Amino acid sequence: MKLIPTDTKNRVLSSMVRLLEDNRNALLKANKKDLEAFNKEDRAMYDRLIINENKIDGMVQAIKEVRAQDDPVNKVISDNTLSSGLKIVNKAAPFGTIMIIYESRPDVTIEAASLAFKANNKILLKGGKEALNSNVFLVGLWHQALEENDLCTDYIQLLKLNRESTQDFLKNPAEPLDLIVPRGGERLISFVKEHAKCAVLVSGRGNNFLYIDREANWEQxxxxxxxxxxDKISACNALDKILIHKKIPNYEAKLKELSSILKMNDVAIMVDEWTHGILKEEMLIDKEAIWYEEFLALKCCLGAVDGLEDAIQKINQYSGGHSASIMSTNNEVTNMFMEQVDCAAVYRNASTRFTDGGAMGVGAELAISTDKLHHRGPLGLKQLVTNKYYVYGDGHVRV
Known part of the structure; x- marks a missing residue:
């Protein structure tokens, strides 16, 4: 793929900032069409679909942050000259063409395109039909920004495909695909993995856990x-499951207090058998599948554990591998938890809501990867490149 000079890429991003600012009202009108056609019963999806002035401010800021970041392409990873005189340089290189599949969030159309383009990739945006008007408008602005800077609009494309057409596209893409990032639930991820013929980087379900150790600071x-x-029930970093050490001091009183506070904040509660012995009025978890479920709603599960090892086992069995937190003042316990819990982000005495590119200092993100190859956690600008070896010889042959 031809490499675009950094200053040209930054000029495109500057154009997009200006176009967004100049077309705020038109973007809000396009989004209003999507909102009016949407079934508001799905609260989490509806929240993700909304564009308002604050959301536009966030889009503008995301582009500015990407523009300010160093161009990752051609960065030298290693540079070695062997005893034979052979010089071997490993550099960062674009993936090529990235496809991202996502639902409801028009701001992804901004962040994903900004990151992919700055990293010199083409990006194919497969947004959900519920955000079609918003996405069509935003991609139209991207095309204006590209054309203003004498670049082909093929760098950023919107795919208007239904499920069947998407399946056909994955099997026989119109152009070679180098990476697919599905942002969604298990069904979407399974669908993409089944039909894709290139690398798939999973941005998996949340279903995040928090373990309360017996040495936890209760108020904290x-x-x-x-x-x-x-704070934000529609976010993939929201909390769904709470595990409580059975031997925490004043266990029964604290459990009742936690239940009461959650209900005061309109959070519905489900409990395991042990916890149901104290919180008898709460709904009993009667299916193991509930422990695997990401809620994206004001709902959570409370469960009792025998200790740290039991908590780690349950989290590694049921969580989506996204985020998990421990509340404890015991450093030995927290260190063991953080080392042994198999999630992209592990926390000590902190909210899982920080698993986000901006909140973690990464900047704008394409997704939160729950895969272990090639990167885990927020996919920022530096993670949207692969690598290439440049080998310089002078008639070298291997003997």
């Missing part, structure tokens, strides 16, 4: 839980 724990559960 309540504050962290409320933030993780209620």
């Amino acid at each position: 724990t309540i504050e962290v839980i409320l933030n993780a559960k209620t």
